[in-house]
Amino acid sequence: MAAKAHLQEQIRQLPHRPGVYKYFDDEGIIYVGKAVDLRKRVSSYFTKQDHNKKTQQLVKNIKRIEFTIVDNESDAFLLENNLIKQHQPKYNILLKDGKTYPYLCLTNERFPRLIPTRKKINDGSRYYGPYANLTAMNVVLELIRALYPLRTCTYNLTPENVAAGKFKVCLEYHLGNCKGPCEALQEEETYNQYIQQIRSILNGNLTIPKAYFRERMMAAAQEQQYELAHTLKKKLDRLDDFQAKSTVVNASLSNIDVFSIASNEKSSFINYLKVMNGSVILTQSLEVQKKLDEMDEEILPPLIMQMREEFESDSKEILTNVALPSLPLPGVTVSTPQIGDKRKLLELSIKNVLYLRKEKESMNDRSKDLNEVRIMETIKKDLRLTELPKHIECFDNSNFQGDNPVAAMVCFRNAKPSKKDYRHYHIKTVIGPNDFDSMYEVVTRRYRRLVDEGASLPQLVIVDGGKGQLSMAVKALKDLNLWGQIPVIGIAKRLEEIYVPNDPLPLYIDKKSESLRLFQRMRDEVHRFGITFHRNRRDAATLKTELTEVKGLGPATADKLLSKFKSVKKIRELSEAELVAEIGKAKARVLLSYFEQQEQAAE
Incomplete structure (x- = not known):
């Protein structure tokens, strides 16, 4: 697709340098892209002949080009990512904003509380997450509340306020869910031990809390405090059950991000697994709509950057199922393992993303089926038919x-x-x-x-x-x-x-x-x-009539030539040797003589 004259001039002015280019229509930015060589990349949109329809439509709408030169490919990647988020161009894959993901917050106060929130405030509190959804967050929150008697009130439990007797225990105390720190009925040291164990659980490490409950259970049994021992055993069982339901991979694998991608004609599906202390602590899957028939290796890098930012990952190792260009992440390795435990981990992510793709395609098929049934029901009603017109x-x-x-x-x-x-x-x-x-x-x-x-x-x-x-x-x-x-x-x-x-x-x-x-x-x-x-x-009848009128050339020969070469024009263009190879020397001479007579008559 040739560029308009003013665009050709703009393209000639582009440098052979890395950078980011922006395409504009009459209303604003419609596409942002990055390039190692700006002139080569932009000119390819107007010189290649094999673009798909979406890309052809993009090129057709380009009225103006702007560009920004950067020092290297990594800078181009980051700038492209930021510009897409800022302008959300029509032909770019739009990245979802993850600001509303839920967190668990350990408040920065005496006798800290554990509360769910969607807002992070810089008040010294410690935030854990974000979690992919509320269900995942609530599973962890319910586990911790079942194990430890934490307060839920918002009282300001300073030593002075507690000593002054400003507060009274509430129903949570009488239910056994809180030990009454508001009336100094619980020691701060014991409470802080709970908080340390809770931090371990929220970081994905169950070793410390399991050891704590096991030691206390054994001690209670030795002291013949069997009811207490039974209560502690139930808490230990709850931790074991939680760990069993978690996907355990290998204790030696820690702080790894795993991404896999699978696509069809219209969409790409991405799965993200976050691994800490040998367990998958977070999983997220999403679907993005393709805009220009992008390849998987083009789609995945910006999504990796976005999801690591949203889920606050500082992992130094990324596993993917497609080979990627270098990412602008200093000190982070990106690989596609072929064997071993890391390969098994990657295969787990691939299994999840393929399941998501199959599920979405199945939903689309069911939606189409419902649409078709609705159409047939409408026909039945409009024509007053007695049965569905399948x-x-x-x-x-x-x-x-x-x-x-x-x-x-x-x-x-x-x-x-x-x-x-x-x-x-x-x-x-x-x-x-x-x-x-x-x-x-x-x-x-x-x-x-x-x-x-x-x-x-x-x-x-x-x-x-x-x-x-x-x-x-x-x-x-x-x-x-x-x-x-x-x-x-x-x-x-x-x-x-x-x-x-x-x-x-x-x-x-x-x-x-x-x-x-x-x-x-x-x-x-x-x-x-x-x-x-x-x-x-009609065309076949016309052609056959012309060839079968040639004396010495039967209908079988005419059919043979027309079925192979499709038209008399193409048969005329054959050389004598080619005709001889098809129908023999005698018939070839007859046909060539007929063509010569027609040419002479035309002159």
Whole structure:
């Protein structure tokens, strides 16, 4: 696609340097991209001939180009990422803003509280997360509240306030969920031991709290405090159960980010696993819509940057299932392991992303099925049919000044084309351009055959035409004793009117109705199918007539040449040696002599 003159001049001014380019239409930025060589990359949009339709549309809309030179590819990557977030251009993949992910906050106060929040405040509190969703966060929160008696009140428990007796224990104390620090009923040192263990759990390390509960359980048993020992055992079991439900990979694998991507024609699906202390502590999957048929290795890098930022990852190792260019992350290694525990971890992520893709595609298929059922229900209602029209057939005739009359039938099943059931018909009993009699013939032939074969009949027949064509279709069905078994309608071209038998006035159907749109689609499809067949037959007849008029060249030879070379023009362009190889020396000389005589006559 050639660039406009003013754009060509802009492209010539671009440097052979790394940087970021911006495309503008009349309203603003429509695309941001990065390049190692700005001039080569931008010019490729206008010189390559194999762009997909989306990219062709982008190039068509470009009115102006701006660029920014940077020092290296990493800087270009970061600048591109920031500009996409800032401007959200139409043709870029838009990255989701993750500011509303939930956190667990250990408050910065005496007797800290553990509270869920979506806002991070710089008040000295410690925030854990963000979590991919509320469910994941609540599982951890419920575990900690079941293990440790933390306060939930918002009292300012300074030593002075507590000593002054400003507060009274609440219902949580009487339920055993809190030990009453507001009335100095719990030692601050013990409470802080709980907080240290909670920090370990929130960091993904269950070793310290498990050792704590195990030691206390054993001590209680030795002192014959069996009820206490049983309570501690239940807490230990709860930790074991939580760990069992967590995905444990390998204790030696710590602080690793795993990303995998799988795509189809329209979307890309990404899975992210965050591994700490040998366990997967966070998993997130998402779908992004493709804008320009981007490759996986183009889509994944900015999403890695975005998700690491959103989930506050400082991992120094990233595993991916596609080879990536270098990321602007100093000290971070990116690899695609092929064996070992890291490969198993990557395969776990791949399994998740493939499941997501399959699930989304299945949902889309179900959505399409529901859409098709809705259309058939609408047709049933509009035409007052007795059953759902799962099988519809549509007929049309085609001829050119009475020559080579043909007809066509297209079949839709479940509101979708069933091309294996399409049929062409040579008109056999009608001479000249008679649409009415031609319609009678093809309808008769179609349904006589279905009856003879014991095949199922359609729930609706459509004929392309008005009352005349419709009446002949009805006559055909009556003569076959099928009248009353198959509903039939006609669709007139001029005003898109729907005619039903025995009613001189057309049926009104809303112009925006899905019924009418499907009828129009079928009418257009049968017209295309019939015209193509008619044109091919007419052209073949014309060509065959020309070659079979050559004395010494039979119809078999003409068919052989035309079936291979498709036209007389291409046959004329063959050399004598090529013709001899196809039809032999004698016939080749006959044909070459015929072509020479035609050329001389033309002169």
